[in-house]
Amino acid sequence: MTKKLWSATNKIKIGSNLYKFEKFLSKIYNYKISKNYSKLLDWSIKNKEKFWSSIWDYCKVTGYKNYKFKYSNELFKNKFLINSKLNFGENLLSKKDDSKAITFISENGYREVRSWKKLNYNVSKIIQLFKKIGIKEKERIACYLPNMIETVESFIATSSIGAIWSSCSPDFGTNGLIERFDQIKPKILIISDRYYYNGKEIRVIERLPLILKKIKSIKNVIIINYPGKNYLNHKKVKGVSYFNWEELKNIKYKKIQFKKYDFDQDLAILYSSGTTGKPKCICHRAGGVLLQHLKEHQLHCNIRPNDNIFYFTTCGWMMWNWLVSSLSSKASIVLFDGFPMFKKKDLLFKIAEKEKITLFGISAKYIDSLRKLNLKIKLKYKLKFLKTICSTGSPLSEDGFNYVYKNIKKNVHLSSISGGTDIVSCFVLGNLYSSVISGQIQNNGLGMDVDVFNEKGKSIINKKGELVCKNAFPSMPLKFWNDKNNKKFKNAYFNKFKGYWHHGDYAERKKSGSYIIYGRSDATLNPGGVRLGTSEIYSVVENFKEIKESIVVGQSWENDIRIILFVVLNLKFSLDKNLILKIKKNIKIDASPRHVPSKIIEVNDIPRTKNGKIVELAVKNIIEGNKIKNVQALANPEVLDDYKNIKELQN
Secondary structure (H helix, E strand, O other), rough: OOOOEEEOOOOHHOHHHHHHHHHHHHHHHHHOOOHHHHHHHHHHHHHHHHHHHHHHHHOOOOOOOOOOEOOOOOOHHHHHHOOEEHHHHHHOOOOOOOOOOEEEEEOOOOEEEEEEHHHHHHHHHHHHHHHHHHOOOEEEEEEEOOOHHHHHHHHEEEHHOOOOEEEEEOOHHHHHHHHHHHHHOOOOOEEOOEEEEOOOEOOOOHHHHHHHHOOOOEEEEEEEOOOOOOOOOOOOOOOOEEEEHHHHHHHHOOOOOOOEOOOOOEOOOOOOOOOOOOEEEEEEEEEHHHHHHHHHHHHHHOOOOEEEEOOOOOOOOOHHHHHHHHHHHHHHHEEEEEEOOOOOOOOEEEHHHHHOOEEEEEEEEHHHHHHHHHHHHHHOOOOOOOEEEEEEOOOOOHHHHHHHHHHOOOOOEEEEEEEEOOOOOEEOOOOOOOEEOOOOOOOEEOOEEEEEEEOOOOOOOOEEEEEOOOOOOOOOOOOOOOOOOHHHHHHHHHHOOOEEEEEEEEEEEOOOOOOEEEEHHHHEEEEHHHOOOOOOHHHHHHOOOEEEEEEEEEEEOOOOOEEEEEEEOOOOOOOHHHHHHHHHHHHHHHHHHHHOOOOEEOOOOOEOOOOOOOOOHHHHHHHHOOOOHHHHHEEEHHHHHHHHOOHHHHH
């Protein structure tokens, strides 16, 4: 049953960026203003040249626009705004005054603010250091840093000189980092001496000798001390030049001369987080990412100048890139580093209140954690500046939607969003014209011809299938690094449905245009040949007070697939027969008899990627005796041992 939770008032709609954009189109293209998202979406897809060109103009991209497109039957060969020139870093340095650009907050309460003027000043000095080292265009700069101001400054400086950025957060182990960075052969490594998580100090600098031994391309290391702390001592390796961040004080400020680069200039390399093989090195283009982010920030999230934007993320997740790009909309960003519930379960909301956050970005898992704790956020915090809550990382359940409006804030735009590292942006997300329906993502993004296909490649409505995109879009990856003839690239996205982008999400498109994401399609369940989404089971199980976390997979059994549910129990509870029967009964009633697990097994922990996503496929491979190739992608690979040789799965 669909439940409408929130709709923007007419006053909010008329005052929105979306409405202003419609007015902008009406003046240029005689577009008829409708305040109807479906009509605007349809126009944006049918008129892609006009639409994407308008995004450049409406969002005031700094650069030189050339109104030229190239078409191909192969989507990834389509080209946008050919011969247009811009500098990504210049667009992020969108202000130069003394107002606040970035705020950093650590879990222990340390706070630091960087003004726009100081941000420009520091970026200039970093650029000069890069040039002194001899960094050229398209050379790779690798960063192993927490989510702090210096990380943002380094990224902007990298993009400003046409070099290629690539980052891993320090919670990536040494092997995981080496496996990623060694593929791209960086010349510089920027590294923090340490970071903190849940009160524990982790000395990253101790990993440096091994990193340098394994990645021979690194000839220069820049070391940053954790904010508010003194430098830690470290061992030096011969043949490597070392720079302390403090040495930037000795570099004189020079006004940045921004060179304009091609629209498709390499911007950043991000990494797939799967566990089925070596991480894919996904190369993204500057112009495409900028346009897509400006569109999502301003038109879908209604971000305005001087807004305060927060997203709980590490710099190893694409949402970090998304967050940082909001600087190009003249908004201020708030960075948090550490454990989100350190000494205080509602710590992030304390920050949201104090920093006057307007857009608050979190994961579905975090919302579910708050719900299970039954925290009444709205009774403690007014959050009067908060306009938008974004949720991503995994499907947000109906209970999660309901919790936000009941216990966080009644009058807020809850925007569940879904996309991925592959596109550094979203396929489906929110907008202020459409209503928020419990358990559903409002619409596909403007300019994105998103659909759901059945196995035969036919469009389906109100049925579950594969999420696809039927048209090209600017933030489509440029390539995979070291991928001869784009073989891996094409296999990843274009082999299943020829001519269309296949994203790998199991989804449903509603007649209204909204979407439900059921999880990764490679993790769907097929008992008796009927395809089921794992999220439908999770939405039932997560309501049990006895269960802390769960993971569900399919196991090949007697020429069929049977459903196996693994649960982590809260303290003081045990998985007895009564609880098992209760779980099965509730799944049968609230999902369907087909969803009922054949086995329910207790484990100590759930394997997750560094980005916090549970890895169903890894567990499935383990219980079926298959090798996991990329355990370095996991934050807790040791827990996989719990899933090996389980007696209950042998009968």
